[in-house]
Amino acid sequence: MMRPTKMKTIGILGGMSNQATSEYYRMINELVNQRLGGWEIGETLIQGLNFGNIEYYVRNGLWDEARTYIEAKAKGAELAGADMLICVSNTMHCVLDNIDSVVSIPFIHISDPTGQAIKNAGLTKVGILGTKPVMQASYIKDRFEKKFGIEVISPNESEQISVDKIIFDELVKGKTSTESKQAYVSVCENLLLKGAQGIILGCTEIFLLLKPEDLPQAPLFNTTELHAKAAVDLALA
Template identity: 80%
Template structure:
């Protein structure tokens, strides 16, 4: 093998949350090592943000303020040497709709690898769990519908509050409880009863709590893992 190993540097817009960021870093390095063997891992650049800022912007619906904040971090990642850019938050993709005008490096939208996986599985209607902005807004749902012909349904208002609270109060701190797992399973079962053929884990910490074996009746689409795989695929081409 010629040294240095040829690969693209993956720029990671992280800190949303630090738990998700650490899992992305682990997954990306594990995937590169599985592909290349030996001591090989990925070349990465983590442009972290303060999750306190993100939590404040999201809770208060300050989307333009968060857009300015995230776009500046994206520019920093490119200036730092990233060849590819990913953002570790489904929620913050709401303000990344014009990212191609902000940076010149390829940006991998978190919904696209998941949409491809759902389409490959032959499904046309899935449920989604995530933060309240992800579940109640159209920016994610429209992308799945327009690009992959997949209908996405959300939990009811009360269940959205439960799912969102567990994310912000527990999962971003890596607090995992059986009570919260059972609550998520109940929400998923309600979505399945409404026609969902699969479930999107539309928040990058949810896979820490909900596992495929917890919901054996339908496939689970882990946006974190699928996104990490897409980044590695591009980095190694």
């Protein structure tokens, strides 16, 4: 093998949360090693954001401020040498709709590898778990529908509050509990009763709590894992 190994540097907009960021880094390196063997891992550049800022913007609906903050970090990642860009948060994709006009490097939208996986599975209607913006707003759902022909349905209002609270109070801090797992399973079961054929784990920490064996009657689509794989595919192309 020629040295240095030829691959693209994956720019990671991280810190949203640090739990998700560390999982992305682990997955990317494991996937590269599976492909190339030996001691090979990915070439990455992590542009970490302060989750305290993100949490404040999201809680207060300050999306213009969030856009300015994250776009500056994206530019910084490109200037630092990233050849491509991913963002480790489903929620923050709501302010990345114009990212192609901000950076000149390829950007992999988190919904696209998940939408392709759902389409490949032959499903047309799925439920989604995530933060309140992901479950309530249209920016994720519309992309699934327009690009992949997939209908996405959300939990009811009280369930959304519970799902969101568990993310912010527990998962982003690396905490999991049996009670929270059961709460998520119940929400998923209700979505299946509404016609969902599978469930999108539309927050990049949810897979730390909810596993495929917890809901054997329907497939779970792990946005974190699918996104990391898409990044590696491009990095090694």
